Amino acid sequence: MLMARRHRYLAATAVVAASLLLASCGGSDSGSGDGRTLRLWHYEGPDSAMGVAWNEAIKEFEAQHPGVKVKFEEKGFEQIQKTAPMILNSSDAPDVMEYNKGNATAGLLSKQGLLTDLTTEATQRGWDKKIPASVRTTSMYDTNGVMGSGNWYGVPDYGEYTMVFYNKDLFKKYGIAEPKSFDQLTAAMDQFVAKGVTPLANAGAEYMAQQYLYQLALSKADRSWVDSYELYKGRTDFHDAAWTYAANTFADWVEKGYIGKNSTSVKAEDAGVSWIQGKAPILFSGSWWYGRFQTEAKFAWDTTLWPGSNLTLGSSGNLWVVPKGAKNKQLAYDFIDITLSKKIQNLLGNKGGIPVAADAAAITDPKSKQLIAQFNTLTGRDGLAFYPDWPVAGFYDTLVSETQKLMTGSEKPDDWLDHLQKAYDQGAPTR
Template sequence: MNSHRHPVAARRRAAAGAALAAGCVLLATACVPGTDGSGATGPGGTSTAVPDPAKAGKVTLTVWDQEIRGGQNAEIQRLNAEFEKEYPNVRIKRVSRSFSDLKTTLKLAISGNNPPDVIQANQGYPDMVAFVQAGLLQPLDNYAGIYGWNTRYPNTLLNLNRVSADGTSFGTGRLYGISQTGEYIGVYYNKDVLKKAKVALPRTWPELTAALPKLKAAGQLPIQFGNLDKYPAIHTFGALDAAAGGGPGSRDSILGRGKGFDNEATTEAARALADWTAKGYLPKGANGTGYDDAAKQFASGKGAFLITGTWELADLKKPMGDKLGIMPPPPATAGGNPVTTGGQGLAWSVTSKTKHPDVAAAYLDHLTGAHAANVMSQEGVLPIIPGSEAATLPKDSADGQMVAGWQALNAHDGLVPYLDYTTPTFYDFLSAKLQDVISGKLDPDRLGPDMQKEYAAFLAQQKKRGGAEGGGA
């Protein structure tokens, strides 16, 4: 990036202006007040001009993120260094934690007397909605208008970072974050392991399931898996649910407008997870194996498949090289459209107590623009909007396959939000239930009814709350 601040700022203003001119013409039905930039004012009534961090004086911007893995960490380090070089008056004080640690400590940090300025917040009820309800996040609609974020992103993804005005639901309302990375739960495969077992790369889901006993018979571990961290089972189960045809229904239920989870797809997915465990297609003691440990085992050649997110690619390709491949979970029939869990990385949000909202917003814009997309591609990270660098990736490389899978999923509406978004307690509830399915403590046929009970109780609470608020209006 050019280190001279003013030419760069000028290009940003020009780009933002062009985006705003086209913004709500393209997405007219999607815009909410403030996102088109018309008549919008910044925090405290400031103007709608693109903020210039160079005029903010000396600033320390404290940022909490969970981008600790190889590629993600590398691209954030590069982008942070570029931002500091462009604005020498700004110092970025970065605090990086694992997803689990961030989820555990973040609310306490941002509700304290000295909160960070920028954080990564998980979408859905447990985190983002709870933070908004507590008044801990700053709405970003005005900045979306200034920078043209509403035209930078597909609306279906941008909406996952919205929370309703009454703070009761997500998917609509005011904008409280923007995401940098695209992501989906894919099927990684080790080409050498498949070749040794004389198993062809499956092109349909039935072919994948048929390959599992062949791999085991050949002395190979079919699927590497570790669930000590709990969230991996949610991801694997989401992919199984989508493979069973539950994708559209689950998406509606996650967004609070569906029939729930007591259905054939949920039962089929739960049975598959239990069956894979019982037949030894997953490692023994998977509930006691860490996610990172399982990934390292896969990278060392122990396992034909690894079902996890695209965020793992950079760490896997370093030791595996050309042995590594990735694809979305294959469709039910040859030539069908892929469906899987995914969407976008954690939202980058601005806390409500920050003293530097304009600098924080400029930082978010820096992390998510076209240049940032190219930096991400160089580091093996999937940007939401792949840039020119992604177009140069060899199509048969793992990076090229990852991008092609992302494009196919978006083209065919194949992304289903993460199941843990569903209710404020669904992450803890579902992760515990899935551990019980894997350990054999829970009959897989009970999972759907149990999920339904949890979901129905939440909807009833939402309806009661909405009625009480409406009655008091």
């Protein structure tokens, strides 16, 4: 998530967990250092499922490595997204960091030689056995930086997917039936608009708006369409039926008031908070919000997969990557290994995450069970369709700016499709 999460939803901050020695390493390929400090970057909120799990992993790591301390810095998703190539090409690179998966992000960095090849570690430590094949796609990149084959450059230890979150209390307050089909969803949105309520929380300044568009396209697409778009296994035509439907429908939804025009400059964090505060009945976004909603939403809520579509946005979670210039590579490998342990994976699952190597019987929280069951439904029908910004470098920014124009009406759907086609064709590799 993109997105990353990820995608995505934290303000850019830098919090130093402790004042420690300079980073150093214990491996023959990991530069000069004394192996007593592990520098770690990630951008998960402290109350999110991943944030809770990684904090516990830090404690476990330090317990297993007497005399070694973790120097943790929390970074914003956008901050890492925009500065990673520069940082990783400098002496300031951390030893292990969370990074967005996909061709335009981890794939691009692997192609540029900025990431450590983790293939040997993945085999020797059994990561290749723990991580399911449908999730493993984003771990491996070929010499062109295209995901799905080649060497391991990242390790995911959770899954993610998008879903419809709805505020049951608001539906009840306005006497509107909870939707079970796509037609019922649009009918419910019409009823909310009639009552003066904007039904969809949205963030035009970041990933959320483009994900609405991609989901609309996916509802008219199939696996071969996804493979053409994401993996270049065919030609992508932005004026095909799926993309045209998405652009026209999204523009129509803005006109109908399903999506507020005033959300053009809203960031994902603000959209999520507005939903937590009960200001919008519906939010379409990712499982990365799930644990936080469990903690912070003070009303009855539920989720459903996007109605009328076999495909939805989703993949592995973000990746642990080890910068090529990291000074503590062996410690980094050990930390990654701990995040894949049963203890951390089970904790992740019970806090609202989607673990890849947990004991099913150890997940006891009812909502967490529902979350994981929906993910299993998607993987069972090969329904994870990745994210719209993944195919080419810089496409995320193109999607944001063009979609903002679509929302304000300064650009028509046909022009939106033209501009995306041009940016995609310029960035996609020749196959």
